[in-house]
Amino acid sequence: MSCKVVLAQGISASYREELKNTIKSRNIRPKLVGFLANEDPAAAKYAEWTAKTCAETGVEFELRTCARNDLEDKIIEANQDAGVHGIMVYYPVFGDRQDQYLQNVVDVSKDVEGLHHKYVYNMYHNIRFLDEAKTKKCIIPCTPLGLVKVMEYVGVYNGILPHGNRLHGRVVTIINRSEIVGRPLAALLANDGARVYSVDINGIQEFHRGVGLQLKKHEVTETTLKVEDVLPLSDVVITGVPSPSYKVPSNLIRDGAVCINFSTFKNFDGEEIKKKAAIYVPAVGKVTVAMLERNLVRLYDYQNQDRAA
Ligand code: NAD
Structure with a gap:
């Protein structure tokens, strides 16, 4: 087995180092507030990592827990507090459209997660x-x-x-089309030139910029393809199915593919996938936290530029 297993700790190391150096050399102390208003153990774990990475890089992190019906007021309070530079919420809170509403209550200038409609719209439109x-x-x-x-x-x-x-010429399958991860990821990768098969429980859509990347931004087409059609074509397989019983069929993975799991659950059979994949990334949470902090430093700078203007 020649598969290389790549861990998120190693991938995020250079970003954490860069953040640490930036914060130290500029003598700044950006503050991130995380709101926990659910009982989800995965959210608590994510909050724990956020606190740990922030302590390491020099970001001030405060976890605020509250009842979900108080969350909107708490977010507004943090929006108005000039001492808070970034806000994040551990979703799902209500698990329905109210969560989308809350994503837009977070002030766009403090939205470290990039979930505000303005950012989402710009991303889909390649702005x-x-x-x-x-x-x-x-x-x-x-x-x-x-x-x-x-x-x-x-x-x-x-x-x-x-x-x-x-990503011109790359074929990527993403098994997850949630509004938080799978659909934006499909759009980002297609905007960068990939042909993306976006799989959800109901079917497969293709995201692409056309032959020779003739389109400026991606377009989406419905397909009648099945997972067994797209996996053997894919250079990269990314999965985020939130279920302990779901496993990507290893026998369909192309020899030498890159396989990445972002679900809390192990969507690949760890031993079987190593027989096929060239590279296997079993989890990505630590990279996500590093990106959160990177977004925070960016927003901290934008807020200071706006104040100085
Ligand atoms: P979600 O429930 O909103 O979306 C799940 C997606 O998977 C949907 O598109 C659904 O159609 C699809 N799906 C479910 N079963 C399927 C199947 N059998 N075949 C094909 N598609 C199927 O969940 P989410 O918010 O996107 O989170 C997914 C997972 O990713 C969770 O385990 C979550 O904890 C994890 N997550 C990880 C990070 C991280 O940084 N590591 C961040 C966010 C979410």
């Missing part, structure tokens, strides 16, 4: 800057962004191609 002068990059949702960084780290992005086209 990469907030201003015309192109001085402020848009915030990208941190789990999809983390997955992009994982793919850069393991060499899926081709560095000799221009930025924005570095």
Whole structure:
């Protein structure tokens, strides 16, 4: 078995180091507030990692727990507090459209997760800057962004191609089409040139920019394809099915593929996948947290620029 197992700890190391150096050399103390209003053990674990990484890099992190019906008021309070530079919420809170509403209650200038409609819209439309002068990059949702960084780290992005086209020729299957991770990730990768098969419980959509990347931003087409059709074609398989019993069929994975799991559960059979994959990334949580902090430092700078203007 020649599979290389790549851990999120190693992938995130250079980002954590860079954050630590930036915060120390500039003598700044950006503050992130995390709101926990559910009983989800995965959310508590994510909060624990956030606290640990923040302590290591020099970010001030405060976890605020509250009842879910108080969350909106608590977010508004943090929006108005100039001492808070970034806000995040551990979802799901209500598990329905109210969560989408709450994502838009977080002030756009403090949204470290990049879930506000403005950021989501810009991402789907391949708008990469907030201003015309192109001085402020848009915030990208941190789990999809983390997955992009994982793919850069393991060499899926081709560095000799221009930025924005570095996935030209790559075929990627993503098993998850949630609004938080799977659909934005499919759009990001297709905008960067990949042909993406986006799988959910109801079927498969294809995201792409056409032959020769003729389109400026991706388009989406419905397909009648099945998982057994797309897995053997895929250079990269990314999965995030929130179920302990779900396993990606290893026999369908292309020999030498890159396999990445972002679900809390192990969607790949650890032993079987190593017989097929060239690279296996079993989890990505630590990269997500590093992206969260990177977004925080960016927003901290934007807030200071706006105050100085
Ligand atoms: P979700 O429930 O909103 O979405 C699940 C998606 O998987 C849906 O698109 C659904 O159709 C699809 N799906 C479910 N069963 C399927 C099947 N059998 N075949 C094909 N598709 C199937 O969940 P979510 O918020 O996207 O989270 C998914 C997982 O990712 C969870 O385990 C969550 O904890 C984890 N997560 C990890 C990170 C991280 O940074 N590591 C961040 C966010 C979420």
